[in-house]
Amino acid sequence: MSRTGALHLASGLGGLIGKEQVKSSVEQYEKYHDLHGGEAKSRASNYADVANKYYDLVTSFYEYGWGESFHFANRWEGETLRESIKRYEHFIALQLGLTDGMKVLDVGCGIGGPLREIARFSSASVTGLNNNEYQITRGQELIDLAGLSKRCNFVKGDFMHMPFPDDTFDAAYAIEATCHAPDAVGCYMEIHRVLRPGQPMAFYEWCMTERFDPGNPRHVAAKAEIELGNGLVDIRTTAQCLQAVKDAGFEVISAKDVAEDSAVPWYQPLDPDAGASWTSANGFRLSRVGRLVTHAMVKAMERLGVAPEGSVRVSGLMETAGEGLVKGGREGIFTPMFFVLARKKPNLLTGTENV
Numbered sequence: 001m002s003r004t005g006a007l008h009l010a011s012g013l014g015g016l017i018g019k020e021q022v023k024s025s026v027e028q029y030e031k032y033h034d035l036h037g038g039e040a041k042s043r044a045s046n047y048a049d050v051a052n053k054y055y056d057l058v059t060s061f062y063e064y065g066w067g068e069s070f071h072f073a074n075r076w077e078g079e080t081l082r083e084s085i086k087r088y089e090h091f092i093a094l095q096l097g098l099t100d101g102m103k104v105l106d107v108g109c110g111i112g113g114p115l116r117e118i119a120r121f122s123s124a125s126v127t128g129l130n131n132n133e134y135q136i137t138r139g140q141e142l143i144d145l146a147g148l149s150k151r152c153n154f155v156k157g158d159f160m161h162m163p164f165p166d167d168t169f170d171a172a173y174a175i176e177a178t179c180h181a182p183d184a185v186g187c188y189m190e191i192h193r194v195l196r197p198g199q200p201m202a203f204y205e206w207c208m209t210e211r212f213d214p215g216n217p218r219h220v221a222a223k224a225e226i227e228l229g230n231g232l233v234d235i236r237t238t239a240q241c242l243q244a245v246k247d248a249g250f251e252v253i254s255a256k257d258v259a260e261d262s263a264v265p266w267y268q269p270l271d272p273d274a275g276a277s278w279t280s281a282n283g284f285r286l287s288r289v290g291r292l293v294t295h296a297m298v299k300a301m302e303r304l305g306v307a308p309e310g311s312v313r314v315s316g317l318m319e320t321a322g323e324g325l326v327k328g329g330r331e332g333i334f335t336p337m338f339f340v341l342a343r344k345k346p347n348l349l350t351g352t353e354n355v
Contacts, residue, residue, distance in 0.1 A: 108177025229321025
C-alpha cells in the first residue's frame with residue numbers, strides 16, 4: 001500500500017541518495033534550471049541526472065500526496081480524484097486494445113501505479129521501464145504486495161536507449177513520462193523500434209498549448225516553474241509533440257488535448273479557487289493549505305533531525321511545481337494530458353499485422 005504517513009515521507013525523502021547528500025543534491029538539481037541560472041541545453045545534456053536526482057528527492061512526496069499513480073486526470077462532476085485516475089488508466093488500456101496474453105511496455109513507469117492497475121484491468125503482462133533505482137525498488141514491493149509478480153515486472157533502463165530487442169512488445173504506453181526526454185523524436189523512435197509491426201502506442205504528454213506565448217514574460221515564468229518543480233528539460237508544444245511522433249515513423253490514429261473535455265479543471269486538486277476538495281486526506285494534502293502544512297511539517301522534522309538536511313528545499317520544489325501548474329492551467333497555456341494514439345506501420349513484406 002502507499003506510504004502516506006509523515007514518517008514514511010521523511011524516511012523515503014532522498015530515495016537512494018545518502019541522507020547527508022540530500023542538501024547538496026537538491027542544490028545541484030536546482031542549478032540545472034532557468035530560475036537558478038541554468039538553461040535547457042545543460043538539462044538536455046544531463047537529462048538522466050536531472051530526472052534521477054528529481055525522483056530520488058521527490059518520490060516520497062508524490063506517494064504521500066497522490067498515492068501510487070503520479071499523474072493528473074480529466075474529471076467528471078461528482079467523480080473523485082482517485083476514481084478519475086483509475087478511469088484515465090483504463091481508458092489508455094482500452095484505446096490500446098489490451099487483452100490477456102499481450103506483452104506491454106510502460107515507458108517511464110514510476111513506482112508502477114498505472115502498471116498494476118492496467119495489468120489488473122486488462123489481464124495483459126506489463127513491463128515497466130524506469131531509470132530510477134529507488135522507484136523500481138519501491139515499485140517491486142508494491143507488485144509483491146498486490147500479488148502481481150507473475151504479470152508485472154520492472155526493467156532498469158534509459159528510454160532513449162532501451163534494453164530490449166527490436167519488435168519485442170505488442171503495445172506500449174507512457175503516462176506523463178516522456179516529457180523528461182531530451183529529444184522527443186529519439187525517444188519515440190526507441191518505442192517504435194521495440195514495438196512489433198502494426199502494433200499501437202498511446203501516451204499522455206505534458207505540453208505547452210497553442211495559447212503559450214514565448215514573448216509573454218508571465219507565460220515564460222510559469223513554464224520555468226513547471227520545469228523546475230517537475231524535473232523537465234524543455235516542455236514541448238502540442239504541435240512539436242505531434243510532429244515528433246510522425247518523424248519517429250508512427251502513423252497517428254488520433255490526437256487530442258483531453259483537458260479540453262474535463263468538466264472539472266485538471267489542476268483543481270492544487271487550486272482552492274477551482275474548488276479543491278478537503279474531504280479526503282489526499283485532497284487536503286494536495287491543496288495549497290495542505291501543501292503549506294506539509295512544508296511546515298517537513299521543516300519541523302528537518303530541525304529535529306528526523307528528515308535529512310535539505311528536505312525543506314525539496315518541499316519548496318513541490319510548492320513551486322504546484323504554483324507553476326496552477327498558473328499554466330488557469331491561463332490555458334499548459335496541459336498534462338495531450339493524448340496521442342498511434343501505431344507502427346505493418347511490415348508489408350511479411351504481412352505482419354495486429355493479432
